[in-house]
Amino acid sequence: MSRRTANRTRVIRALRERGPLSRRELAGIGLSRSTVTAVVDELVGAGLVTEAGGPARGAGRPAQLISLSPALGVAVGVEIANGVVRAAVCDLSRRLLAHDAVAVDERTGPEETLVVVAELVDRLLGGRSRDDVLGVGIAIPGPIQRGTGRNGRATTLKPWVDVNPYVTAAEALKLPIAVDNDANLAAVAEATWGAARGLRDVAYVYSAAGIGVGFILNGSLYAGANGTAGELGHTTIDENGEICECGGRGCLNTLANAASISLNLRRSHGRELSIAEVITLARGGDLGCRRVIADAGRHIGLAAANLYNLLDPELIVLGGNLAPAGEILLGPLRESMARRAIHAGEVLPPFIVGELDQDVVVVLGAAAVVLRDDERFPLPDR
Template identity: 40%
Template structure:
């Protein structure tokens, strides 16, 4: 009985891998699905057959090109079916709530955002998110009854056993189960994950890491976190807190971090910390957008601070890369567009990682910017409703 249920869970996971890839890439041949998921040809053929039978996937009349320009007959493509209704993605950050309503293949129909300090009052933030989902549905010409699933990201690790937030990073959310709470407000199935994990999924499916199977996504914003993908699948760890790069201790006598520990990397490189370092040297209000503009214009002070931050992040990443040997590190979040920061990460990885590890690794800025987490939340909803 146990073996049978384990095999079925594995098939469910593999089906989600296929539907997630089809949602991101559009119609694909079975051979492309083999390459994109890392599954065997036999497994892909069997799972695609299941998905066609269940109506989740259809075989298209269009044909693709033979792989690598071969001269054989072009293969038939398969695609997600396009049933009615839609899904929603909810991106909750420390200072914002963003919502998107999309169709079942990921095309965004309506979107809205609000600035909000969510850390101290989880219930109020979830109330606001539920109102925004309903409003976006009206903008998309849909009702709550047309909504099949909601994907949500939160800026804190979720305990895999209880689906709740158990750390002090979000003090007003302690012991809350975000998915259960939003489900109670909307009456729709809600699936939650942390922001770095969903950013990793988005960049893997639609962004800078397309085609990779092993990657680390680093979100540098009001906090610092990492999403890890191994073998094309998210690695969450035993209790769901894998990737907490920002809480690597780098100074035993350093500042107290919001997690409760002292001297965490996040206390040195988060956006608020970098803004505080730069403000005394500038006679103008500084924001993340402004320091990115100054970085792009070649401002020496901004470039030095961002480069130093990148090197500090890269030093911690080098140890992680030595253990995981990823193909790519994607630098995302509100500061992910900084060339100086990304170059600093690259320099430190080159300096501190094993030479072969560093040589096999690309360090690139994210392609989706601060939309990565919202795109990932939509993709999560699609993947959950498509199996």
């Protein structure tokens, strides 16, 4: 590879991994300013990148930002969750072009669900050809086994247990595919667009049917040797507690996920409330709802203290269906975490609600996997 080609590759890779950058920021990848100017001018002339004014960064005029040309194609993100399928389409300059969701019966099998996914993706493409799609990132709840590529038994979508989602989705969609756990992809989204941008060690606690964690460690997504890293919901909080669906006792999921929170209120409130209703009532001053959310926060804080003691992240982000509870949950959570974490003379990392909309955070992360990966999802040869 010639030096000229190598420099072009470095610039394109930086734009894929980090999004729109100024010429000065591109010089930070180890190229001289004159080389950046020559490479960018060549790429603009070839129609591979565009240059436009960006937001002001400090005093002075807004920087001109270089980004990959939207004409090169799009990336698609899909989330297959309990009771809903979500999808989003982003262009290569990282603009969200369209997103939507479709309700599905969580008992529906993978093949039938993927028919819904294909129809949703085609609708969101809005007349674009599938040839314009670089790839599709797909998020699935629960761990995906590294050795076999199959969903493990901790997957909350039971029809998908022991299914290889990569093979099944590739056959159904006829497009390049990447598949990962929903919490992992939510972590990628916050690292790409949100609160964790620019950080190298981050934990993203994602609450849905269960509670999982996506880890960005040393700047890369970490899933573990077998793909089961981050199953925070199956850490033991009470070894004499209720039996979890995984077979263990007193897992965090039995104490702090949405279903357990709602179950604790059935007797006092006369029916099973959705987690959204619980949070709304708690914000309105309902003491029972505030209590069960605070209790859940304390349990998550215990688990988070263990997480911190083991991995020492810079930031911990909360996302998913518990995130709207805000400080009602986070206050007791931080207090519980602080009592158990090893401070080692340093302050604990911030534990905050993510910046991204909870309706799109996972699908954005799924699309970001495509945007960032130049090996599995190369740009069209133009």
